Amino acid sequence: MPVQFLGIAATNDGSETTPRSGPAFDKEYTLRLAAAHEEHGWDRVLFAYGSGSPDPAPAAAYIASRLDRLGILLAHRPNVSYPTFAAKTFATLDRISEGRLTVHFITGGNDHEQRREGDTLTKDQRYARTHEYIEIVKKIWTTRKPFDHEGEHYRFHDFVSDVFPVQQPRPDVSFGGSSPAAYAAGGAEADIYCLWGEPLARTAQQIEAVKTAAKVAGRLHPPRIQVAFRPIIAPTEQAAWEKAHRTVGAIKERRAKGEPLGRRRYTAEPENAGSQRLLAIAEAGERYDRALWTPTAAATGGAGNSNALVGTPETVAQALLDYYDLGVDILSARGYDLLQDAVDFGRYVIPLVREKVAERDAARTPRGTHNLAVVGG
Numbered sequence: 001m002p003v004q005f006l007g008i009a010a011t012n013d014g015s016e017t018t019p020r021s022g023p024a025f026d027k028e029y030t031l032r033l034a035a036a037h038e039e040h041g042w043d044r045v046l047f048a049y050g051s052g053s054p055d056p057a058p059a060a061a062y063i064a065s066r067l068d069r070l071g072i073l074l075a076h077r078p079n080v081s082y083p084t085f086a087a088k089t090f091a092t093l094d095r096i097s098e099g100r101l102t103v104h105f106i107t108g109g110n111d112h113e114q115r116r117e118g119d120t121l122t123k124d125q126r127y128a129r130t131h132e133y134i135e136i137v138k139k140i141w142t143t144r145k146p147f148d149h150e151g152e153h154y155r156f157h158d159f160v161s162d163v164f165p166v167q168q169p170r171p172d173v174s175f176g177g178s179s180p181a182a183y184a185a186g187g188a189e190a191d192i193y194c195l196w197g198e199p200l201a202r203t204a205q206q207i208e209a210v211k212t213a214a215k216v217a218g219r220l221h222p223p224r225i226q227v228a229f230r231p232i233i234a235p236t237e238q239a240a241w242e243k244a245h246r247t248v249g250a251i252k253e254r255r256a257k258g259e260p261l262g263r264r265r266y267t268a269e270p271e272n273a274g275s276q277r278l279l280a281i282a283e284a285g286e287r288y289d290r291a292l293w294t295p296t297a298a299a300t301g302g303a304g305n306s307n308a309l310v311g312t313p314e315t316v317a318q319a320l321l322d323y324y325d326l327g328v329d330i331l332s333a334r335g336y337d338l339l340q341d342a343v344d345f346g347r348y349v350i351p352l353v354r355e356k357v358a359e360r361d362a363a364r365t366p367r368g369t370h371n372l373a374v375v376g377g
């Protein structure tokens with residue numbers, strides 16, 4: 001099974017270690033960062049969502065119109081629009097990008113952040129709404145006749161879209177979350193289920209939970225699994241560890257000064273299961289498995305994708321292959337110097353992982369049945 005790499009489509013150069021040097025939407029940087037991903041072997045980039053951040057949909061349209069190959073993963077929160085409207089936005093974006101769109105549906109893990117844009121549902125209610133929303137979007141993408149919808153969260157009559165995606169039958173649906181309500185909704189609807197990087201044993205447990213939820217929902221094939229890390233690489237192990245300690249030092253310094261660490265201005269202890277898990281893992285230990293390092297997660301308060309993989313490109317590639325061997329076939333990575341780290345990871349880590357994955361796939365495939373296996377996989 002081929003492996004894919006997801007990077008980040010930031011709209012400015014800020015990160016947890018560095019304040020941004022220009023406006024929140026820096027058009028030139030947005031293109032430069034995406035182009036660096038395209039030129040260095042990445043498959044797709046995430047356009048993330050935050051209540052006050054630049055709207056990722058037009059940013060994604062801009063990148064799609066300027067680059068030819070890079071895939072687009074558009075984060076979208078159901079509370080900010082009606083599903084009929086969103087389905088047309090997505091279909092138009094799939095047209096602009098000529099079939100390169102995947103939509104990442106975000107339920108929202110923090111009440112305070114959700115209320116900033118008028119969403120007063122509880123987290124479990126939000127998951128039920130996301131579930132209904134995804135069903136509607138899929139139906140709009142694939143239905144040529146007007147239809148009515150009578151659901152718990154949405155009711156509309158006589159709707160049919162006049163714009164359809166290039167990808168047939170429809171673009172992929174991506175989904176994240178680590179609570180039981182998340183597994184149930186994502187297990188039923190997602191083509192790609194996204195996890196934040198945790199130790200191998202914990203990741204295996206989450207994969208099992210997603211598979212079980214998919215089975216309960218009556219699916220024959222579970223979602224593909226994506227796992228996200230913050231790699232910190234250098235030419236030697238010692239240099240990589242020095243860099244890792246410098247990185248955490250910079251995060252702590254900014255936090256002590258009260259500077260915002262990212263686009264998500266969360267206020268208190270995390271309410272989302274994913275971040276709570278990251279903090280509990282960091283509390284239980286700093287190092288896990290081959291190269292997983294948790295102080296970056298602890299220093300940011302378990303903010304999203306925050307566990308590091310530290311070492312030489314060879315060590316980090318081997319660590320990623322450990323996840324591939326667990327059944328993860330989409331690897332998401334983002335550094336702290338977004339542009340330079342995207343170039344370095346693309347140059348030194350991606351080719352190594354692809355090479356080893358190809359070797360594993362060849363060893364698994366009897367001679368002469370190669371093409372069949374690829375089509376089937």
Ligand SMILES: Cc1cc2nc3c(=O)[nH]c(=O)nc-3n(C[C@H](O)[C@H](O)[C@H](O)COP(=O)(O)O)c2cc1C
Nearest residue numbers: 048049106108109176177178179182194272273274
């Ligand atoms: C790979 C990945 C990317 C995510 N991107 C965003 C994002 O851009 N904006 C956001 O508000 N939440 C984002 N999330 C958060 C989740 O969509 C979800 O709201 C949260 O994890 C739910 O909490 P739970 O773990 O308690 O189920 C992302 C999650 C994952 C796994």
